[in-house]
Structures are given as structure tokens and as C-alpha cells.
Amino acid sequence: MSYKYLNQFNPFKNESVKVMDKDGNIINKSLMPEVSDEELLEAYKMMNKSRMLDVYQNKMQRQGRLLSFLTSTGQEACEVAYINALDKKTDHYAPGYRNSAAWLTMGQEIRNIMLYWSGNEAGGRAPDGVNLLPPNIVIGTQFSLATGLAFAKKYFGENGIAVTSTGDGGMSEGETYEAMNFAKLHELPIIFISENNKWSISTPTHEQTKSINMAVKAVATAIPSIKVDGNDYLASFGVMQEVVQYVRSGGGPFFVEFDTYRLGAHSSSDSPDSYRPKGEYEEHVPYDPLIRVKAYLIKKGIWDENKQTSLDEEQTQLMAEEFKWVEANKNYGIEDIFKYQFAELEDDHKEQLAEAKEFFAKHPNSIGGHH
Numbered sequence: 001m002s003y004k005y006l007n008q009f010n011p012f013k014n015e016s017v018k019v020m021d022k023d024g025n026i027i028n029k030s031l032m033p034e035v036s037d038e039e040l041l042e043a044y045k046m047m048n049k050s051r052m053l054d055v056y057q058n059k060m061q062r063q064g065r066l067l068s069f070l071t072s073t074g075q076e077a078c079e080v081a082y083i084n085a086l087d088k089k090t091d092h093y094a095p096g097y098r099n100s101a102a103w104l105t106m107g108q109e110i111r112n113i114m115l116y117w118s119g120n121e122a123g124g125r126a127p128d129g130v131n132l133l134p135p136n137i138v139i140g141t142q143f144s145l146a147t148g149l150a151f152a153k154k155y156f157g158e159n160g161i162a163v164t165s166t167g168d169g170g171m172s173e174g175e176t177y178e179a180m181n182f183a184k185l186h187e188l189p190i191i192f193i194s195e196n197n198k199w200s201i202s203t204p205t206h207e208q209t210k211s212i213n214m215a216v217k218a219v220a221t222a223i224p225s226i227k228v229d230g231n232d233y234l235a236s237f238g239v240m241q242e243v244v245q246y247v248r249s250g251g252g253p254f255f256v257e258f259d260t261y262r263l264g265a266h267s268s269s270d271s272p273d274s275y276r277p278k279g280e281y282e283e284h285v286p287y288d289p290l291i292r293v294k295a296y297l298i299k300k301g302i303w304d305e306n307k308q309t310s311l312d313e314e315q316t317q318l319m320a321e322e323f324k325w326v327e328a329n330k331n332y333g334i335e336d337i338f339k340y341q342f343a344e345l346e347d348d349h350k351e352q353l354a355e356a357k358e359f360f361a362k363h364p365n366s367i368g369g370h371h
């Protein structure tokens with residue numbers, strides 16, 4: 001099979017796939033993927049939806065109406081692209097925690113995401129028929145879970161593939177290597193992704209690994225890899241389409257590094273101003289993936305500022321409606337915190353449950369409610 005991207009970019013030379021420049025001009029015509037203007041517009045609207053979700057949740061969190069949450073701001077292009085390249089009926093996605101753009105693209109509901117960040121675990125569950133696992137907060141676990149899914153798919157002779165993603169920090173975690181090693185040993189149908197956003201909370205990438213990039217880390221497991229400009233939707237989508245084809249046709253695992261940048265804080269409880277070098281954020285703002293696709297669509301004559309304003313308003317309105325539902329439905333019975341771990345509660349759990357009931361009976365409006 002001849003490839004446009006695979007085998008053409010050497011991770012050891014730190015080569016990276018790019019199609020568009022930061023102003024939305026196509027700089028590598030031969031690398032342009034097959035995507036219609038309509039499909040690109042849909043992808044852009046999804047990226048924008050994720051951004052509006054982040055903006056809205058941030059406001060709610062600052063008002064004390066949402067617990068801590070993590071944004072995809074700056075990373076929307078690769079997240080929407082890698083999900084759009086899948087067959088959502090047969091493929092499964094095991095995410096981390098900073099993946100709301102990918103969750104939305106899979107078909108997760110806005111209210112579930114908001115519910116999850118309100119402290120209600122039920123929000124981690126995807127609607128029936130959506131092959132999305134709950135967020136994984138413990139770094140690395142999603143690589144093992146996806147490997148298990150891929151193993152099952154191969155074992156049962158199904159056509160689907162598994163996809164999973166972690167950050168740059170996640171690539172320094174033992175579990176990610178273990179999962180990749182096992183997946184390659186069994187030639188499983190799986191795509192491992194690292195969204196390299198240059199930070200692991202307050203640790204810059206260069207302080208947690210000496211590797212020149214994340215893509216080379218796959219090489220020791222014999223998994224082929226590629227590095228892509230993750231802020232370039234067209235490059236990300238094109239590469240993913242080929243990678244999906246490679247894996248689905250029995251090639252075994254593949255690893256993709258998306259070169260991106262965390263434009264926001266690590267979480268809503270963190271202030272990057274205390275550790276991010278002065279000027280770094282400003283340097284990255286022009287590379288915002290939304291600006292790039294928007295500029296491209298405007299040049300094509302299918303987008304303009306009026307349409308943007310209406311879209312922002314419409315999506316923000318949607319967030320407000322969903323959040324209204326969440327505020328009315330977020331609380332759950334205290335028993336829910338205890339009842340899923342053991343068939344029968346242990347004595348100390350019974351004591352804790354009684355104590356919690358007493359506390360909330362006395363303080364029904366305590367901050368966080370039944371979180």
C-alpha cells in the first residue's frame with residue numbers, strides 16, 4: 001500500500017506533518033486529505049462547541065457552581081480530527097481527562113460532561129451506542145483499558161479498532177509503555193495517541209523527558225509512529241485516516257504524537273502564571289487551531305464573522321440549557337458513594353455512611369452538596 005504520510009516522516013529527525021500554516025493557507029498541497037468543505041465546516045463547529053463548553057464551564061466554576069474541571073482549549077483540532085477518522089459504530093475510544101473535544105465528537109452529551117465535573121460519576125457514562133469509556137484520571141490506565149478492548153476485538157474477530165490518548169507527561173508513566181509493549185506483541189488493532197501540549201501541570205516537557213519527542217518512545221516497542229502538527233486540523237485528520245486504515249487492515253498498533261499547546265490552565269484549580277515563562281502563552285495564541293480553520297473557511301467564502309457570532313450565541317445558549325438541567329439533577333443519594341464497591345458494606349463504611357447522612361441532614365446546603 002502506498003501512503004501519503006506514513007513512512008514519510010521520520011520521528012528521529014523530529015519531522016512533523018503540516019498542511020496549513022497559522023493563517024489558514026495550504027502550504028503542502030500534496031498532503032491535503034480528502035475532506036469536503038462541508039465536512040470541514042462541521043469539524044470547525046465541533047471545535048467551536050468544545051471551546052464554548054470550556055468558556056461556559058469556566059464561568060460556572062468561578063461562580064462556585066461547578067467543581068474543578070479540565071479544558072481542551074488549544075487542543076481541539078487534533079481531538080476532533082482523531083475521532084472523525086474513526087468508524088464510531090465499530091471503534092472504541094478510551095480517553096484521559098483533558099479530552100472534552102474528543103468526547104463531544106464521539107457523541108457524549110454536554111450535560112454528561114458538566115455532570116461529571118459537578119462531581120457526579122454518572123456523567124462519565126456515554127449514551128447507549130456511543131463507544132466511549134469514562135474519563136480516566138489516573139494517568140496511563142486508558143492505555144491498558146484500550147489494549148484490553150483491542151485484544152477482545154481481535155480475539156472475537158471483530159473489525160473495530162481501539163483508540164486511546166494521553167498527554168506528554170503520560171508518556172513518562174510505566175503503564176503506557178507496558179500497554180504498548182503488550183499491544184505490539186499481540187499485533188492488536190489499536191492507535192496510541194499522545195497530545196503533547198508542552199506541560200504536565202507545572203512541569204515543562206523538557207523537564208520530564210530527554211526524548212526529542214513522544215513519537216520516538218514507541219520505537220522501542222516496535223510500534224511505528226508519526227508526529228503531526230496537532231493544531232492543524234487537516235494534517236491531523238489526514239494522518240489519522242491513514243493510520244486507521246493501516247490498523248484496521250491488520251497492520252498492528254500505531255502511535256501518533258500530536259504537537260499542540262495547552263492554552264489554558266492545567267485545571268480550574270491552577271494558575272499557570274506562577275510557572276509559565278512570561279510571553280510563552282502570547283507566543284502560542286496565533287497558533288490557536290480554531291483561528292486557522294476559521295481563516296481557511298473564510299477564504300473559501302463559506303464562513304464570516306456574522307456566522308461566527310450566531311454560532312457562538314447558539315452554542316452558548318445550548319450550554320446554558322444543559323447546565324440548567326445539570327443543576328437540577330446533579331445531586332445523588334449518599335448511598336451511591338458507598339454501594340458500588342462491595343456487595344455488603346464493611347462496618348467502617350456503615351459508620352461513615354451514618355456520619356455522612358447526619359452531616360448532610362444538618363447542613364443541607366453545604367458547598368458541593370452530595371459530592
Ligand SMILES: Cc1ncc(C[n+]2csc(CCOP(=O)(O)OP(=O)(O)O)c2C)c(N)n1
Binds near residue numbers: 166168171199
Ligand atoms: C498515575 C498518576 N500519577 C499522577 C497523577 C497526577 N497528575 C494529574 S495530571 C498530571 C500531569 C499530566 O500531564 P500530561 O500527561 O502531559 O497531560 P495534560 O494534563 O498536559 O493533558 C499529573 C501528574 C495522576 N492523575 N495519575
Ligand SMILES: [Mg+2]
Binds near residue numbers: 167201
Ligand atoms: Mg501535557
